[in-house]
Each structure stands twice: as structure tokens, then as C-alpha cells.
Amino acid sequence: MKKGITLDEYKKMDLLRxxxxGSVDDGKSTLIGRLLYDSKSIFEDQYDAxxxxxxxxxxxxxxxALLTDGLKAEREQGITxxxxxxxxxxxxRKFIIADTPGHIQYTRNMVxxxxxxxxxxxxxxxxxxxVEQTKRHSFIASLLQIPHIVICINKMDLVDYSEEVYEKIKEDFSAFASKLDVNDIHFVPISALKGDNVVDESQNMPWFKGSTLMYLLENVHIGSDHNLIDCRFPVQFVIRPYQDEYHDYRGYAGRVGGGAFKKxxxxxxxxxxxxxxxxxxxxxxxxxxxxxxxxxxTMLLEDNFDLSRGDMIVRENNVPKNSQDLEVMLCWFNDxxxxxxxxxxxKHTTQDAMCIIKEIRYKMDINTLHRNEEDTTVGMNDIARVVIRTTKPLFYDSYRRNRITGSIILVDEGTNETMGAGMII
Amino acid sequence: MKYHLTHLKELEAESIFIFREVAAQFERPVLMFSGGKDSILMTHLARKAFFPAKVPFPLLHVDTGHNFPEAIEYRDRLVTDLGVKLMVGSVQDAIDSGMVVEETGVNASRNGLQIATLLEALEVHKFDAAMGGARRDEEKARAKERFFSHRDEFGQWDPKNQRPELWNIFNGNKNMGEHFRVFPISNWTELDVWQYMLIEGIELPSLYFAHQRECFVRDGVILAKNEFVEMKPTEKAEMMTVRFRTMGDMTCTGATLSEADTLEKIVQEVATTRITERGGRSDDKRSETAMEDRKKKGYF
Structure with a gap:
């Protein structure tokens, strides 16, 4: 039986994404299956199927893996x-897992x-x-500025639950991570298959004094993951009711992109x-x-100005950068x-413009973190630093400061496909 | 906890953002309304997104002619309440005009026939974005859906070639004749929907609450006895206390035995149930990838 969640608890729950x-054999599906199964989130008919x-x-x-690999081709080929x-x-907490494949188009999906x-x-x-893949994942987590990282050292049952093995990997990873831009890293030795330190504390690793994976997931502090300092409100849609009751109503609808706005x-x-x-x-x-x-x-302003989609409401003493020239780390998704x-x-916040790629500064080898300035052909799944000029000025922050006002996507004019996604430097 | 939203408020804010994005990016959006709880939630969220203005798009109901009468009554009341326009695409008309051929036999269902009617309605009215109440937790093929799901000129879904969707940036750009399916409540689970209904005090059709009904069992699914389903000689109808967890055609929507006659009890029941809500849908049981097959053709 699923643990009953009371209404009071439900009203206090928050959301962690x-x-x-991972690849086929590192136990990722087993781990997800275990989290779902142990939290009683797999239904009987799903399990039976x-x-x-x-x-x-x-x-x-x-x-x-069959739980998440829902498409026919995935089930036939055994791949995600x-x-x-x-x-x-x-x-x-409520959890949303974005489960991404380790091999096929990994950059596109992981990003x-x-x-x-x-x-x-x-x-x-x-x-x-x-291994290479660990570095790849970590680099992308750092590039995309995921606020928290949990390293699960899995299959501890196959190394006799050895503390030395765990410590060595932890040390190696910390050395590697010093080259990355990550702040909050946790390590947990687990066995997804046997259940050690996933939901319940392991009896096999008394030397480990840290928290189980589930405890970390439930308790990691996400309250400051949003930027609460720089007030940013991209206008999304203008609400004009055209009803007698709301004759002069002119509301600017949108989602707050940063800071706290007060009446x-x-x-x-x-x-x-x-x-x-x-x-x-x-x-x-x-x-x-x-x-x-x-x-x-929906924001209502004291004076009547003509504000429309793509405009931004900010604080006078804290304005975003304003430029037509952008330095961007770009991930490319197309053939x-x-x-x-x-x-x-x-596309940036709620506005569209045209842009031209002025220069490719270097291509990043995401396995070695080497910057390649010689070969700058940027193909599917490549990541490169580029210089972009836009047809009109964008109001932006660096992605490091604000993920909402610092991100862009590029769209092909003819096919309308999403070609790439970028983080403004 | 000062600047902090509960998960339901965060889901609500996300859905409102999507509705506004649709209104801003498309010329002729439409909300697909089935009368089920998910589409009821959709209308509720849409109303919030544009308040105090009216919802700036019509509702489209693809009517199989095999609806529960309670669902139709509820629909008509809601439409009056919202002050929006209701459009009805009729599967019966499609059958009468010879556009589609009705299935025969005891397992006959009009579920698949909705595809043609839906695509025709979209084409006739030139809708460029059709919003649906599908959720990713419902079914494994839906777990891979985008919020903004691109459809080619034949209304088809190509699951292997979907546009990547990042951050809050949604690419609704398209060519003439193409359209989008948009799923604002993608990230809600069944339990979220019910908890939200309870907290918000949203009125629902009586079918969702436990009631007495004449039912029979077929392949382990409890079906309501009704004029549209032909019963096999071995099948026997009897009075049961049931409620419905999803709402589709009377021919394929299974009931569950339940005593839950209030929202509180339903929330409790959903929180402890061990069977998925579509477990009672015989349309999904036709094959392992029944949903994906229908979706590729244009089902929502």
C-alpha cells in the first residue's frame, strides 16, 4: 500500500525536478525503477505488464527500463x-525525473x-x-548550471562494499570537478539492485555516515535555486478584457523571471x-x-504606457544588460x-528576433574539456562558444546569474526546427 | 519558505504560462474538451490564465455519440458559465457521410474514429493549436510528449524527431497547413489533479463519484450496461457501486468498484490505489503500443 499522504502534507509539498x-549498463534504469518501486509509485498493472x-x-x-522506454522503436531496439x-x-516532495539516454544524441537530450x-x-x-561519460554528464550539469549534483557510486555490492573504492572515486571526482563550475556536490555509495542507501540505510556500509539518496532528494534546499535578487518580468501577453466592468483594465501577464516584485x-x-x-x-x-x-x-501599472509581448519590467537601479552582440555557449541539435x-x-524570454552567427570561437570537447580552436565545424551534439549579432537589442543577464533571462534557442527560418540552445556568457 | 511555492502552485503557474504562450504564439487555438476531469482542469486553468478577460479560444468536443449523458449536461453548463463558444465535431456525421466506417462486433468502439473527425474539425476551422489535457504520467507513449508537439500537414506525430524543448522557451513556429498539439498539464499526475480539484473546490460530473449502476464485466473490465454496447450471451449485468476514473466512450470506459462519493474520499482512494487509471480503458489494451499507434495518426 502506498503511504497515505494527508491533505495537510500535500499542501506543504514542493517540487524537485x-x-x-546514463548508459545501458550503469544501472540507471534499475535505480529509477527502485526509486519508483520503493516509493510505491509503480502500479500493479504497470509492473505486471x-x-x-x-x-x-x-x-x-x-x-x-521498459517503464520509461515507451516508444515502439525503443522497445524493439532496447535503447532509449x-x-x-x-x-x-x-x-x-513531488519529483519529476527527466530520464535521458546515455548514448544516442546524448548531448541534445541531456541538455x-x-x-x-x-x-x-x-x-x-x-x-x-x-569514465568518459561521467565527465560528459558532469560538464553538462555544470554548463547548464544545475544547482545540485548527487554522485551515486553504484554497484557497491560488486566491490564488497569497500570504503577504499568509494573514497578513491570520490577523490578522483572532486579533483575533476574543481575544473567545473559546480557548488553543491553530494556523494552516496549505493547498490540500486540490492537497495543499499537508496531509500533505506545500508547495513553493508556502516562506515558511510552520509544520507541515503532518498533523504538527499527529499531534503536538498531548493528555496534559493531561483534568482531572487534581480527583478525581471518579461511581458508575455497583454490582457484587455473589453468588458464594461473592466473598462480600463490593462494587465501585463507573465511569469516572474527573477527577483521579488511588490505592489x-x-x-x-x-x-x-x-x-x-x-x-x-x-x-x-x-x-x-x-x-x-x-x-x-498579471501586473497593472500606475501610468498608461504601451507595453507589449517581449518587453520587460525591471527595477530602475538593477537593469539587465542590453546589447545586440552576444557571447554564447551553444549546443547544436541538428544534422x-x-x-x-x-x-x-x-528566441529569448518572450521575444523573437533574427540573428547572424558572426564567429565560432572554439569547439568544446566535452570528454576532455579541451577547447578546439582549429576545427570549428559545429555539428549535431557539438558544443561551441560563438559570437552572435541580433537584429534588435536583447535585455539579458548572464546565464550564470539567471537561467531564464540568460538562455536562448535558435530556430531555422525555413523548417522551423529548433537548431540549437545557448547560454549567454 | 517565504518565496516558495507548493508543488501544486508551481504546476498551476507552469500551465498558466503555457496557456498564455499559446494565446500569444498562435492565431487560432482551440481547447479540446472531452468532459473528463483533465479537460475540466484545463478550462479552470485557462480561466485563471486570462482573468479577468474571457478565455480567448473556443472549446472543441469530438462527440462520438456514445457519451455518458451526465458528461454532456456538465459540458453545456460549463460552456455557459465560461461564456466561450463550443464547437462539436460529430463522429456520427462522419459515419453517415461515409468518411469513416463503423467497427462492428461486440468490442466495437468509436474511439479510433475520433481521429478522422478531430483532424477534419481542425482543418475546417483552420485551428493551428489544439490544446489537450493529456498527462505524461498516463501512458508510456505520452511520457515522451512535448508541451508544444508539432504535427505535419497530415496531423501526424513523429516521436523520433521531436523538437527539443528547453527552459521556458517554446517554439511554436510552423509552416502553412501544419499545426501543434499543446499539453499544458503535461507534468500533473492523477493525484495532483484530484488534490487540486479538492483544494480549489472544482465541481465535477457525478460519474466520478461512487454511485449505483447496472454494470457487467468483460475481460476483467467493468463496463456500464448501455445501449451502445452489445452484450455477449454469457455476460450478465448486475447493480454495482462504482465510479469512473477516466471519461471516454461508454463503450470502452471501465468503472472501478468504489465507495468514494466525495472528493476527499477520492483523493484518499487515488493515493492508495495500485492500478493505473487507464487500466480500465479497453482501447489501450488492444496492443502494447496501442496509444503510440493512435497518437502517430493524430489521436490526442
Missing amino acids: FTTA IKETSERRGEEGVNF IDVAYRYFSTPK TGASTANLALILIDARHGI GDEVMLLPSGFTTKIAKIDTFEGEVETAFPPMSV RPLRVKGKYVI
Whole structure:
């Protein structure tokens, strides 16, 4: 039976989004299966269905990968093609897992999964230690500025639950991570298969004094994952009711991208630069005093200015950067390579513009972190630092400071495909 | 906890963002309304997104003609309440005009026939974004859906070639004749939906609450006895206390034995149940990838 979650508990729960990445054999599916199974989030009919399929294929045990690999091609080929989203909850938190494949188009999928994650769960096989893939995952977690990283050293049962093995890997990883831009790293020795330190404390590793994986997931502090300092409100949609009752109503609807806005605050409107005050922050439930990320609200201003989608409401003493020239770390997702001097549609917060790729500074080898300035052909799954010029100025922050106002995507003008995604430096 | 949202408020904020994004990026959006709890949640969130203005798009109901009468009554009341336009695409009309052929036999269902009617309605009215209440936790093929899901000129879904979706940036750019399916409540689970209904005090059709009904059992699924289903000689109808967890055609929507006659009891029941909600849908039981097969053709 699932642990009953009371209504009071439900009203206090928050949401943690995390990403997992891994290859076929590092036990990722087993771990996800274990988290879902132990939190009673797998239903009986789902379990029966995958058990039946596993048996039919002559596999040993129940293959939890079948839970997430839902597409026909994935089931036929035994591979994961795309990011799959899984859900589970405990009385403390609701979790959204973006489960990304380790091999096929790994950069594209990992970057996608990482873009909204609060936490990255990286698996290391205790027998093999840090491998290329570990570095790849860690680099992407750092590039996408995932605030928390949990390193699960898995398959501890196959190394006799050895403390030395664990410490060595931890040391190696810490040395490697010093080259990355990550702040909050946790290590847990686990056996996903046997269940050690996943939900319950392991009896086999008394030397480990840290928390179980589930405890970490439930308790990692996510309250400051959003930028609460720089007030940013990209206008998404203008609400004009055209009803007698709301004759002069002109509301700027959007989702707060940073900082905390309060009624009565002096604000500046971009690009015009006019200043006014917030008359009211409106929602369906009525007025609210404060709006902060990731709230969706409607702002009403004291003076009547013509503000439209793509404009931004900020504080006068804390304005974003404003430029047509951007330095960007770009991840490329398409078969057709990035073209220098090529023109693309650029999407940033709620605005669109055109842009031209001025220069490719270097290509990043994500396995070695080497910067390649000689070979700058940027193809599918490559990551490169580029210089972009836009047709109109964008109001942005560096991605490190704000993931919402610091991110862009590039779209092909002809096919409308999303070609790449970038983090503004 | 000062600047902190509960998970339900965060999900709500995300869905509202998606609704506003659709209104901003598309010319002729439409909300697909089935009368089920997920589409009821959708109308509720859409109302919040545009308040105090009215919801700026019509509702489209693909009517198989095999609906529960309670669902239709509820639909009509809701439409009046919201002050939006309701459009109905009729599967019966499609059958009568010879566009589709009705299945026959005891397991006959009009579920698959909805695809043609839906695609025709989208084409006739030139809708460029059709919003649906599908959730990723419902079914394994839906676990891979995007919020903004691109469809080619034939309305088809290509799951292997979807546009990557990052951060809060949604690419709704398209060519003439193509459209999008948009799923604002992708990240909600069944339990989230029920908890939200309870907290928000949202009224729901009576079918969702435990009631007495004449039912029979087929392949382990409890079906309501009704004029649209042909019963086999071996099948026997009897009175049961049931409720419905999903709402589809009377021909394929299974009931569950339940005593839950209030939202509180339903929340409790959903929190402790061990069977997925679509476990009672015989349309999903046709094959292991029944949902993906239908989705590729344009099912929502």
C-alpha cells in the first residue's frame, strides 16, 4: 500500500525536478525503477505488464527500463531515444525525473533534461570509476548550471562494499570537478539492485555516515535555486478584457523571471526606459502583495504606457544588460551544421528576433574539456562558444546569474526546427 | 519558505504560462474538451490564465455519440458559465457521410474514429493549436510528449524527431497547413489533479463519484450496461457501486468498484490505489503500443 499522504502534507509539498543520465549498463534504469518501486509509485498493472514483457523476451528479472522506454522503436531496439519524464512523490516532495539516454544524441537530450532541473543525478559504476561519460554528464550539469549534483557510486555490492573504492572515486571526482563550475556536490555509495542507501540505510556500509539518496532528494534546499535578487518580468501577453466592468483594465501577464516584485514598487519598462509604479499584482484569486519566480501573475501599472509581448519590467537601479552582440555557449541539435554568417531566428524570454552567427570561437570537447580552436565545424551534439549579432537589442543577464533571462534557442527560418540552445556568457 | 511555492502552485503557474504562450504564439487555438476531469482542469486553468478577460479560444468536443449523458449536461453548463463558444465535431456525421466506417462486433468502439473527425474539425476551422489535457504520467507513449508537439500537414506525430524543448522557451513556429498539439498539464499526475480539484473546490460530473449502476464485466473490465454496447450471451449485468476514473466512450470506459462519493474520499482512494487509471480503458489494451499507434495518426 502506498503511504497515505494527508491533505495537510500535500499542501506543504514542493517540487524537485532532477535529471538522470546514463548508459545501458550503469544501472540507471534499475535505480529509477527502485526509486519508483520503493516509493510505491509503480502500479500493479504497470509492473505486471513489464514483468510479462521481460519474461517473454527471456530477460532475467524485471527490466525497469521498459517503464520509461515507451516508444515502439525503443522497445524493439532496447535503447532509449528521447527524454522520458517520470513522476513520483513522497509526503515531502513531488519529483519529476527527466530520464535521458546515455548514448544516442546524448548531448541534445541531456541538455534538454538539464535545462529545467534543480538537481543532477550522476551514476558511477564502482568497478570502473570515472569514465568518459561521467565527465560528459558532469560538464553538462555544470554548463547548464544545475544547482545540485548527487554522485551515486553504484554497484557497491560488486566491490564488497569497500570504503577504499568509494573514497578513491570520490577523490578522483572532486579533483575533476574543481575544473567545473559546480557548488553543491553530494556523494552516496549505493547498490540500486540490492537497495543499499537508496531509500533505506545500508547495513553493508556502516562506515558511510552520509544520507541515503532518498533523504538527499527529499531534503536538498531548493528555496534559493531561483534568482531572487534581480527583478525581471518579461511581458508575455497583454490582457484587455473589453468588458464594461473592466473598462480600463490593462494587465501585463507573465511569469516572474527573477527577483521579488511588490505592489507600489518603482519599476522601469524596457526598451522604452520609462518609469512608473506597480499599481497592482493581479491573479484569479485576487491581488497578491509579492510576485516571485516561478509565479504567473498579471501586473497593472500606475501610468498608461504601451507595453507589449517581449518587453520587460525591471527595477530602475538593477537593469539587465542590453546589447545586440552576444557571447554564447551553444549546443547544436541538428544534422545540418551551424553556419558561420548563417541567419537564424533567436528566441529569448518572450521575444523573437533574427540573428547572424558572426564567429565560432572554439569547439568544446566535452570528454576532455579541451577547447578546439582549429576545427570549428559545429555539428549535431557539438558544443561551441560563438559570437552572435541580433537584429534588435536583447535585455539579458548572464546565464550564470539567471537561467531564464540568460538562455536562448535558435530556430531555422525555413523548417522551423529548433537548431540549437545557448547560454549567454 | 517565504518565496516558495507548493508543488501544486508551481504546476498551476507552469500551465498558466503555457496557456498564455499559446494565446500569444498562435492565431487560432482551440481547447479540446472531452468532459473528463483533465479537460475540466484545463478550462479552470485557462480561466485563471486570462482573468479577468474571457478565455480567448473556443472549446472543441469530438462527440462520438456514445457519451455518458451526465458528461454532456456538465459540458453545456460549463460552456455557459465560461461564456466561450463550443464547437462539436460529430463522429456520427462522419459515419453517415461515409468518411469513416463503423467497427462492428461486440468490442466495437468509436474511439479510433475520433481521429478522422478531430483532424477534419481542425482543418475546417483552420485551428493551428489544439490544446489537450493529456498527462505524461498516463501512458508510456505520452511520457515522451512535448508541451508544444508539432504535427505535419497530415496531423501526424513523429516521436523520433521531436523538437527539443528547453527552459521556458517554446517554439511554436510552423509552416502553412501544419499545426501543434499543446499539453499544458503535461507534468500533473492523477493525484495532483484530484488534490487540486479538492483544494480549489472544482465541481465535477457525478460519474466520478461512487454511485449505483447496472454494470457487467468483460475481460476483467467493468463496463456500464448501455445501449451502445452489445452484450455477449454469457455476460450478465448486475447493480454495482462504482465510479469512473477516466471519461471516454461508454463503450470502452471501465468503472472501478468504489465507495468514494466525495472528493476527499477520492483523493484518499487515488493515493492508495495500485492500478493505473487507464487500466480500465479497453482501447489501450488492444496492443502494447496501442496509444503510440493512435497518437502517430493524430489521436490526442
